[in-house]
Amino acid sequence: xxxxxxxxxxxxxxxxxxxxxxxxxxxxxxxxxxxxxxxxxxxxxxxxxxxxxxxxxxxxxxxxxxxxxxxxxxxxxxxxxxxxxxxxxxxxxxxxxxxxxxxxxxxxxxxxxxxxxxxx
Amino acid sequence: xxxxxxxxxxxxxxxxxxxxxxxxxxxxxxxxxxxxxxxxxxxxxxxxxxxxxxxxxxxxxxxxxxxxxxxxxxxxxxxxxxxxxxxxxxxxxxxxxxxxxxxxxxxxxxx
Numbered sequence: 001x002x003x004x005x006x007x008x009x010x011x012x013x014x015x016x017x018x019x020x021x022x023x024x025x026x027x028x029x030x031x032x033x034x035x036x037x038x039x040x041x042x043x044x045x046x047x048x049x050x051x052x053x054x055x056x057x058x059x060x061x062x063x064x065x066x067x068x069x070x071x072x073x074x075x076x077x078x079x080x081x082x083x084x085x086x087x088x089x090x091x092x093x094x095x096x097x098x099x100x101x102x103x104x105x106x107x108x109x110x111x112x113x114x115x116x117x118x119x120x
Numbered sequence: 121x122x123x124x125x126x127x128x129x130x131x132x133x134x135x136x137x138x139x140x141x142x143x144x145x146x147x148x149x150x151x152x153x154x155x156x157x158x159x160x161x162x163x164x165x166x167x168x169x170x171x172x173x174x175x176x177x178x179x180x181x182x183x184x185x186x187x188x189x190x191x192x193x194x195x196x197x198x199x200x201x202x203x204x205x206x207x208x209x210x211x212x213x214x215x216x217x218x219x220x221x222x223x224x225x226x227x228x229x230x231x
Contacts, residue, residue, distance in 0.1 A: 035219070037166075037222075044209065044222060044225040045158070045211075045225070046222065047220050047221065049219070050220075060219070061219065095165060095166070100168070100171060101171075101172075103213075104152075104153075104154040104156075104171065104172050104213060105154055105211070105213045105219070106168060106171035106211070107156070107158070107166070107168060108168045108171070108177060110166055111165065112165055
């Protein structure tokens with residue numbers, strides 16, 4: 001079964017750090033780009049970051065640029081999101097998603113998400 | 121990068137057809153045939169319904185169809201069913217960043 005499973009969410013104080021992980025299975029991981037998408041409580045979807053198959057192309061939303069770092073380990077079939085200098089507005093459910101085609105950017109496999117809460 | 125514009129809500133009766141619009145600019149929706157649509161039921165992860173404007177992934181009902189004209193993309197749901205009640209988001213490739221941009225989301229209600 002093709003799936004991605006997120007982990008690493010939790011409660012963190014403003015200014016703190018957290019590292020999210022995403023374990024992929026059921027497909028050839030290094031054939032695909034991957035993305036992180038978040039959804040604040042009661043709000044819409046926001047593309048956070050994306051990385052191509054070998055890590056050579058990475059992108060970030062303006063709201064997280066300079067604070068978040070996306071990476072991947074193709075030997076472990078895993079995607080990561082290092083989040084530093086966290087703010088209240090980063091509180092959200094974070095989804096890991098497979099990019100079906102890097103050119104067109106559609107997300108064809110989604111995890112269930114991991115919750116990040118930034119609060120003092 | 122601003123979100124694409126969708127109507128906040130659309131409703132219809134069972135069996136009817138509804139259309140959700142998604143308006144962007146020539147730098148995203150209008151510039152590329154790279155619009156996708158996602159369905160999200162409450163408490164669930166989004167699900168890809170349409171990619172590259174009008175393509176349906178395997179397993180998605182043919183009651184869902186997509187199109188584009190200029191800077192506006194559309195998702196049409198025909199033969200509306202109770203299970204179609206959900207939030208729907210469009211998304212597009214954009215020249216601005218190495219990522220996509222989502223729409224504001226539309227809540228579909230089946231009356």
